[in-house]
Amino acid sequence: MYKKLLFFTLLLIGVSIQSQNLSTDxxxxxxxxxxxxxxxxxxxxxxxxxxxxxxxxxxxxxxxxxxxxxxxxxxxxxxxxxxxxxxxxxYPEFLTKTYAPFNDKLILQNRTNSSTLYSLTTNKKPSEIKIFNGLETKGFITRGVTSGTNQNAVTNSSLDLEISGKLSENVILRANIFDTNIPIQDNGLSQNLTDFDRIFVEIEHKNWRVKAGDLSLKNRETFFFPFEKQVSGLEVEAKVNDNFKVGASGAIVRGKFALYRFTAVEGNQGPYKVFGSNNEPVFLMIEGAERVYVNGSLLKRGENEDYTINYNLGEITFNTTFPITNDMRIWIEYQYADRNYTRFITYEKAEYTSEKLNIAGYFYSENDAKNQPIQQSLTTDQQEILANAGDDLSKMVAESAFPDTLGENKILYKKVTNNQTEYFEYSENAQEQLFNVSFTNVGVNQGDYILDRVTAVGNIYEYVGTNLGEYSPIIRLVAPTKSQMFVVKSDYNPTEKTVINTEVAVSNRDENLFSSIDDSQNAALAAKVEWQQKLIDKKWKLQTNINHEYANKNFYSEQIWEGVEFNRDWNITTNNATKNFFQSALTLEKNSANFIKYNYGNLSYDNGFKANKHKLLSNFKTGKTTFSTKISLLDNNSPEEITTFFRAIGKVNHQFKNSWIGAKINLETNSRKNVISNQFINTSHKYKDYEMFLGVGDSTKIYAKFGYNFRTNDSIRSNSFTEINNRNTFYVQSNLIKNKRTNLSIFANYRITENAFTDNEKTLNSRVVYNQKFFNNFLNLGTVYETSSGNIARQDFVYIRVEQGLGYYTWIDYNNDGIEDFNEFEIAVFQDQANYLRLPKPNLRFIATQRAKIQQTITLNPRVWADKKGIQKLISKFYNQTYLTVENEQERQGNTFQLNPFDFNENSLISLNYNIRNSLYYNKNLNNHSVIYSYGNSQIKQQLFIGTQENKINLHQLDYAHKFATFWLVNLMGKISVNTLSTENFNDRNFEINAFEIQPKVTFLYNSDNRFSVFYHYKEKENKIQNFEQLNQQKFGVEYFYISKKQNQISANFNYFINDFVGSANSPVAYQMLEGLQAGDNFTWNVIFSQKLNSFLNLNLSYLGRKSENSTAIHTGSIQLRANF
Structure with a gap:
């Protein structure tokens, strides 16, 4: 009780000042x-x-x-x-540079003609940057070096520069360079372009263009070879004359194309794991290079669009406003960083255009340098395996074990023989023959090992018997490949009503440059010819279109050229045969709103597959009513099956003055029968989808749309179509209010799925956004509420050791066993101790959850009454802000919904992020008896691979400030808090720390340039569980700031800590309580000097030190320069 009394008494008598704005920095x-x-x-x-x-x-x-x-x-x-x-x-801005009396590269031998010597002079002009004279520049360059007694010298730098403008009347320059840590070489420059995170320089003239750096090569002009590649290199385009254009590119490839497809899970918004080309979970996706399709429709990325994606983990999550159902077919085209070999690409194109004829040629080549592997170092035996594998990926595997010796951060195994079976077993015995072994996931019951346990430096596997596990001690070898493509296309217009298009493509794909086996299949041809003819060109136009497409079975294109739904549209199981595809169309059209079109297609492969499809499309608008239809009938047969695929989509929409109403029907019946037995095969399906909707308002502004959807799905049971489920969906989409004071939008999608053979399912997606300003901004409210279902991963990670000072974590061997355990890593308080990075591993284990989320802000701003009198004037001195966020995920059980984000039932709670804070101000920012009372309460629960972790914080804090006598500033802070951590598997990390703090501070402002402070900070902490550690900490400190009008700054700080600690100082709880310091006396200090050298160059020097009672002093210093452009 006396602590609280002392706390509030000091706050009532405390005085404080707030200094004037000491620095624009x-x-x-x-x-x-x-x-x-x-x-x-x-x-x-x-x-x-x-x-x-x-x-x-x-x-x-x-x-x-x-x-x-x-x-x-x-x-x-x-x-x-x-x-x-x-x-x-x-810090003030600066740039680094090596200074020397002369450049030794310019020194000439005596026998050299002295007339070529350079004259070294000092620049006498004012400090004004002229490097980019005449161009618009924005950005900076920084360079620095940090060193100390506890770490080696570390270079660091940043670069963010944009340049644009005219080099001459007809030449434009654009450049963008960004790098967060440029590697420093002997010449002070980056080693090569790949060291940059983002860089390009582009020079453009009306007749030519040159771009170097990070490029995105694209080709959307050709039918057989559409592609987009992220590369680093050079691109040149030139206009030879009005009819002829050429272009060429040469680069190192950054991204490799891949395709991943899967069927969604009912109500699961994600995240869904995206796998690599060889079903591997570990890869890095190229940011912004993906294309996501659902049922053939391209989606948009963004928090307010359809989906978001985690490129590092390769996980996609669909937003609440894009409900996911179990009949959604999801395709993801993406590029990932492939660094198995150095890979080069060249791309050339030439185009000739005239009044009647356009002709273009394209050549593309992408080759791996087989003798320049990067991520894998192939042995002679492994190269021999690849040489004998041909193009067969299943043969490209090798044993992963090799002899090794016990050492730090190594997981090693010994060979064990039991009943003539030889396998690997984890061992730490340096006296045994040990092996370094890599394990590969080969599928359930396809391997002999399982994952036994996870450590901070890697996974440990255990042998369980032949084909009883999912891992094998093998590695998959990646063969170097080569891809080449030559395309020629032409467009010929002999008359105004006739167009003839042709395209011929030749591909050359070698799947394994180490092997000549299967090379006869490398080259292949594809061709397409199309004829378009206008038969009638009046109010109603009649047009025909006939085309034929041929593709050899070995034809290869880098990315999909037939469309993501092509195989499904034609009931193709495999299309690895030579293709002939004839299509014709007849179109009668008045305009885009009134037309009818008939298509006929004949598709055949030389493996016996033949198909015929009839398609009818129409759209008519009469008055305010629009009708549209899309009907198709496919008949096809192959040596294995005979199928009939009927599809029909019809839609009607009527527009009233301020509303609309409509209906839609979508039918599919896909009957697939085995040729021999005449029995339905399981891939046959049937569904009926009916929808009605109505809306009010303008769908682009203020509106509300209500709809109902009913769908039935049939599958094959006992050789007949049987209903397996039906789904009722009720939905609302709205933007009800949108003005300067109010914003209200509501989205809801409720689905009831009745399953014939499994349990019924109910799913709810909802989102409400409400913002309101009351009484001339006296009261502001902001609310976001969401519900959905998905899953959550048990996040796994690994710690990687890096150079001292370049990481973020430190390892403390609490049990002195020399093994880096998960519970022995802490966030480094001091940079010189930070020598580990924590990297997340791809998530493979997920828990189904139901989510509820709410964000609420409430702001009371009585300052709008500042000009009033009486009680309103008094109230205007107050200001209150409340912030609440709750993200609640509970294990999904049955058809229950998690509508209440405040339901913290421990039995079902999987993940929680609960935070509430309230700040009440008196005389905010005025420093005239200013008071801030803050209350906070948080609860965080996480699912980690090593177990559940839960952290709770509850605190109260008061800050009082008052300015007096012009030169004096006194601050007083007091805080009471409870910090609790509970971990599932590491009891030594659990704590419940009750803390009390108080800090008076006195500052003397000599003038606007000088400030001197003296402060005392008292902390009392007590752990209420486990070993009941206690800490009484006293901190005495002084600070000095000097900021001059000449743009230089000096700051200094010295702190003396007295840590009276009871308990084991070598424990996670002690590290938390002592905040990285040691028991007993501790000292910390630092001095920082900043100086603006000229109009664009700034210099900064810093020195930091610390010393504990039983250790020597640790010193760290750094120097940095920065240039602004």
Whole structure:
């Protein structure tokens, strides 16, 4: 009780001042956390006054995050902190450069003609950058070096530069260079273009264009060879004359095309794992290069569109407003980083155009350099395996084990022979013959090993018997490949009513450059010819179209050219045969709203497959009513089956003055029978889909749409179509109110699926967005509420050791066994200790969940009454802000819905992110008896591969400030908090820490350039469980700031800690309580100097140090330069 009395008494008598704006380099940013690693700023930041404030408005303890001040990179748990505020000072801007009296490369031998010597002079002109004179530039370059007694010298740099403008009257320059850590070579430059995260330089003239750097090569002009590639290289285009254009590109390939397809799970919004070309889960997708299709329709990426995607983990999640059903066919075209070999690409094109004839040629070549492997180093035996494998991927495997010796961060195995069966067994015995073994997932009951356990440095596998596991001690070898394509296309218009199009393509695909086996299948031909003729060209136009397409069975195109739904549309099981495809069409058209079109198609393969399809499309608009139909009938047969595929889609829509009404019907019957038995095969299906809808308003602005959908699905049971389920869907889409004061939109989709052979299912997706301003902004409300279902992964990760000071985590061997256990890694408080990175591993294990989410903000702003009198004037001095976010995921059980985000039932709760904070201000930002009372409560529950982890924080904090006597500032802060951590499998990390803090601070402002502060910070912490650790910490500190009008700055800080700690200091709980310091006396200090050298160049020097009672002092220093453009 006496602590609380002392706390509030000091707050009532405390006085404080707020200094004037000491520097234009001060920054305050509010960040919505989407990931753990955040780039705070583009330049280095000052560590002296750096603060992270949580969603409750309270400062986050330094051991809760890792900050690299040099790179301005913050690492913090995004699941624990959904929103933070960062306050800091930027360093002045600078650039680094090697200074020397002369360039030794310019020194000539005595026998050289002295007339070629260079004259070295000093630039006497004012400091003004002239490098990009005449161009618009935006960005910066920074270079720096950090070194210390506890770490080796580390170079660091950042580059973010945009240039645009005219080099001459007809030549335009555009450039973009971005790099967060350029590797420093002897010449001070990046080694090559691939070291950059994003770079290009483009010069354009009306008759030519040159672009170098990171490119996106595209070809959408050809039918047989559409592609898009992310590469790094050079692209040139030139207009020879008005009729002739040429282009050429040469580059190193960054991305390799892949396709992944799967059927969705009813009500599961994701995330869904995307697998690689060889069904591998580990890969890096190229950002922004994917195309996602659902039932043949292309989706849009974005939080307010259809889906979002995690490129590092390869996981796709569909948004609440795009409901997922079990009849959705999902295709994902994407590119992934393939670094097995150095891969080169060349792409050339030439185009001739005239009044009646257009002709173009394209040549594409993409080759792996088989003698330049990157990620795999092939032995002679492995190359021999590839040489004998031909194009057969199943033969491209090799044993992974090789002899090795016991060492740090190694997982090794010994060979064991039991009953003539030889297998590997995990071992740490250095006296035995040990092997380094890699295991590959080969499928359930296809391997001999299972995953036994996970450690911080990797996985350990256990032998369980032949074909009883899912892993094998093998590695898949990747063969170098070659792809070439030559295409010629032409468009000929002999008359105004006639068009003849042709395209011929030749492909050359070698799946294995180490082997000549199967090379006879490498080259193949494809061709297409098309004739279009206008028969009648009046109000109603009649047009015919006839085309024929041929493709050899070995024809290869880099990406899909037939359409993602082509095989399904034609009932093709496999299409690895030579293709002949004839199509004709007759179209009668008035305009785009009134037409009728008939198509006939004949498709055959030389494996005996033959198909005929009739299709009728129409659209008519009469008055305010629109009718549209799409009907097709397919008959096909093959040596295995005979099929009939009928499809019909009809839609009618009537528009009233301010509303509309409509209906839609969608039917499919796909009858597939075995040729020999005349029995239906299981891939036969049938469905009927009926929909009615009505809407009010303008669908592009304010509107409400209501609809009902009924669908039945039939499958084959006992050789006949049998209804397996039916689904009733009720939905509403609306944007009800949208003006300056109010925004209200509602989306809801409720589905009831009645299954004939399994349990019935109910699914709900909903989203409500409401924003309201009351009483001239006196009260502001913001609400977002969502419900959906999906799944959540048990996140796995691994710790990787890096150079000292370049990581974010530190390893403390608490049990002194030399093994890096998961519970021995901590977020490094001091940068020189940060020598580990934590990398997430692809998720393969998911738990089905039901989600409920709400975000609520309430702002009371009585300051609008500042000009009033009486009680309103008094109330205007207050300001209150409340922020609430709850993301609740519970295990999905039956047909129950998780509508209440505040239901924290421990029996079903899988994941939780609950945060509430309230900040009440008096005289906000005025520093005239200013008071801030903050309340916060958070609860975070996570599913990790190593077990469940739950963290709870409850706190109260008061801050009082007052300015007096012009030069004096006194602050007083007090806080009471409870911090609880509970882990499923690591009891030594569990704690419940009750803390009490108070900090008075006095600042003397000599003038606007100088500030001196003295402060005292008292903390009392007590762990209420386990070993009942206790800490009484006293911190005495002084600070000095000098910021001059000449753009230089000096800051210094010295702190003395007295840590009276009771308990084991070598434990995770002690690290949490001591915040990385040691028991007893501790000292920390730093000095930072910043100087603006000229109009664009800035220099910064920093020195940091610390010392504990029983250790030597640790010193760290850095120098950085930055140039602004």
């Amino acid at each position: 001060f920054r305050k940013k509010i960040i919505e956390l989407k990931k753990d690693t955040i780039q705070i700023d583009s330049i280095a930041i000052n560590p002296l006054s750096f603060k992270v404030i949580n969603q409750f408005g309270l400062e986050v303890s330094k051991n809760e995050y890792q900050i690299n001040f040099t790179k301005a990179i913050l690492v913090i748990d995004a699941k624990k902190y959904s929103k933070i505020t960062v306050e800091y000072f930027r």
